[in-house]
Each structure stands twice: as structure tokens, then as C-alpha cells.
Amino acid sequence: MNTSHIRDQFPALKTKVYGKPLVYLDNGATAQKPIKVLDVLTEMNRSLNGNVHRAVHYLSIQSTERYHRARESIRNFINASSENEIVFTAGTTGSLNLLAYSFGQTYIKPGDRVVITETEHHSNIVPWQMMCKRTGALLEVWEVDESGALDPKKLEKIFDSSGPVPKLLSLPHISNVLGLINPLEEIITIAHYYGVPVAVDGAQGIVHKKVDVQALDVDFYAFSGHKLYGPTGTGVLYGKEKFLEEMVPWQGGGDMIESVSLKKGTTYAQLPLKFEAGTANYIGVAGLGAAVEFMQELNTEALEAYEAEITKKALQELSTIEGCIVYGQPGTYYGQNYEKTPLFSMAIDGAHPSDIAQLLDRMGIAVRSGMLCAEPLLERYGQTALLRASFALYNTVEELEFFMEALKKALCMLR
Ligand SMILES: Cc1ncc(COP(=O)(O)O)c(C=O)c1O
Secondary structure (H helix, E strand, O other), X not given: OOHHHHHHOOHHHHOEEOOEEOEEOEOOOOOOOOHHHHHHHHHHHHHOOOOOOOOOOHHHHHHHHHHHHHHHHHHHHHOOOOHHHEEEEOOXXXXXXXXXXXXXXXXXXXXXXXXXXXXXXXXHOHHHHHHHHHHOOEEEEEOOOOOOXXXXXXXXXXXXXXXXXXXXXXXXXXXXXXXXXXXXXXXXXXXXXXXXXXXXXXXXXXXHOOOOHHHHOOOEEEEEOHHHOOOOOOEEEEEOHHHHHHOOOOOOOOOOEEXXXXXXXXXXXXXXXXXXXXXXXHHHHHHHHHHHHHHHHOOHHHHHHHHHHHHHHHHHHHOOOOOEEEEOOOEEEOOEEEOEOOEEEEEEOOEOHHHHHHHHHHOOEEOEEEOOOOHHHHHHXXXXXXXXXXXXXXXXXXXHHHHHHHHHHHHHHHO
């Protein structure tokens, strides 16, 4: 990994904060964007802005072509079998709301069950709660143990309990609190054995792991562009074609129709447009295509090795801080190896996360503090707020060392 070459491609990293060099460690919330992405956004806004799928003029043709090219890049990136399986959304939240609505309207009836885990981001809880309210279904929770690992026996117990098997299991690839990579292959195999389709919240997963939706045999996979070095307001719902074909659309409007008649009603467009009502965020999508191409140019093995090095060093250093608990420790749980990505959510005795975060900010370091949009998991751990430092491919070992020094300084001031 040539981090200095990579850093050169991210102009935002040159920002000064209170006159100090920015150390950006809030990548779990959103990542900075490379020049390749920024250039596409600028070029399209400046000189190629025409609405997609609508006109025969040059600008519209150009932006339509780029929109299609981005879909193909993303299909290739996650190895979906068809572009019909790539639906553009506004982000992971948009993807999961689409899924909960359309899957719910199509397949769920009163009394049916849907399963999520205790480790979810609110985006993979609330849409399912809303769907259950609408349809009369029940939301069941696959609880985690103290380590944050998922016991497959507990899942089988939910599947085996009286009544019909659940209609869907939805879980995160990587929790935004724990940073642990869930053993998706094993979980999907168990779920499919029981005939339960699986949806994965890949907001954090797609950033750190190579995702091959066909090899995983996952039924749905949702992610955001802005965490993957792409533009905000972009996202993807991957879905197996057999489901997407059957599912009813969730929003109506232009572009998602085949024909509209006031007398005969409406017929819908073919996939994937059936799920893309209204003017698409085509400029953002072109930027997302560029972000994915940027990722594909990287050496994935070197990147994973580099992240593993940062993770190991950070865990070692954090373990030397008295009274510091880091949630989500890598290890073997229930016979499965749980690797950790460089995302560290911690509680430190005698210092409130937001006080620490504010002091770090004054030293130029951006970290996250609070509930991390995962209130149930924090409640599970008896916490009301955590401090989270999350690293991206452009963060350096020197930045980690600087963060550790600054953290110790902040703790000296606070306790
Ligand atoms: C695990 C997880 N799921 C879902 C989301 C929601 O993503 P977005 O706000 O981009 O829709 C996030 C964002 O932090 C996340 O970390």
C-alpha cells in the first residue's frame, strides 16, 4: 500500500482544522472522495448535464450513457449476474426502506415473521418496524452475546420455533459499532437450508471486503455511495432478479412506468427502472461508478493486509489505556473466525465520549461520538454513548500514533 500516493488523490485530506492538519477518522460515517470522483461530478455538472432517459439531445444521451456505464461498473464490482439486479437508491437507508416496503407489500401477511439482529444500525430496524406495523407481521431479534458475535444455534432456534419459518433474515455485513465481519457464508447457508432469504446491510461491509453476491448467494445487499468514496445521495440495492421481478414498486412517477392510462391504469417498466421513480441522481450515480472503478484499481489483498495491520496496532495501543473497553474484539466465536476492520468504538472510564471528541477536534482529529445510530446495541452494552474512530484506506500509521497521543492528552485533561 502506497498511502502517500493514495492520499494525494484525496484533496479533502489537505484541509486544515483550527490551523492543524486534519486527521480524518470518521470514515464509518462518511468517507472523503478521490479526484477521479470529484472530476466526474464537476464535468457532468459543468458540461454534460441533461436528464437521463428522456431526450434525444446530446447532453441527455451523454448522461444516460454514463448512468448505464455506472450500473455496469457496479454490477461487475459485486459480481451480480445482471444489471437488472442493480437498483439505484439514495443510500443504504433508501435501499432498506425500498426493500422493507416492496418485500413487505409483496410477500408478508399478518402473523409472518422477519428476523433482524441486535447489532443493527437504525436503518435496518426502523423500516422493518414500519413494515410490520403496516402488514401485521412480527419482528424477531437474533440477540448477540457480549462479544457481539452471532450464535447460529440461536438463529436455528428462531427458525425452528413454532409456526411457519420467517419470511426474511436481515443483518449487517459489518456492524458500524463493532467492526466485526459477520460470517455471512455460514449464516446464509443456514438461512437457505430453512428456505429463508437473506438481506444484508452492506453499508460498512462493501468498503472493507470484496463482495461477490453470487458466491455469497445473498438475496439482497444494500450499500451507500458516500462511505465507498463516492458521492452522497447515492446507493444501491442489489436483489436477485427472481425477487425484484415479483416485488411491487415502492414509489410511482416518471421513468418507472411502461404505460400510464387514466382509463386502464399503469403498467410498470422492466427492471431495474421499475424501482427508480423520478429523475435519478444520475450525476451522483456516475460519480459512484467512478468510485467503484477507483476501488477496482486498488490491490485488494494489499489493502486488506494494511487494514489488518492498522487494526492490530490500534487494538494493542488501546488496550494500554486504563478503563478503555473496545467493543467488538476479533476472535473465534462459535467456531467462526471474526476478523475486525479498523473501526473502534470505545467507552473510557471517567471521560464522556463527546467531551473527548471535542478535545480531539481541537487537535485536528475528527471522530464520532454518541449513539452511533445503534441505540439497541448500546443499550445491550449498558452504554448511552461511545467514541468511535474509524479508519479508511488513506489513513496512515502516523495518524494512528497521533490519535493515540491526542487521546491520552484528552484523557489527562478530563480525568
Ligand atoms: C451499518 C450501517 N447501516 C446503514 C447505514 C445508513 O447509511 P446511509 O445513512 O448512508 O443511508 C449506516 C451509516 O452509518 C451504517 O453504518
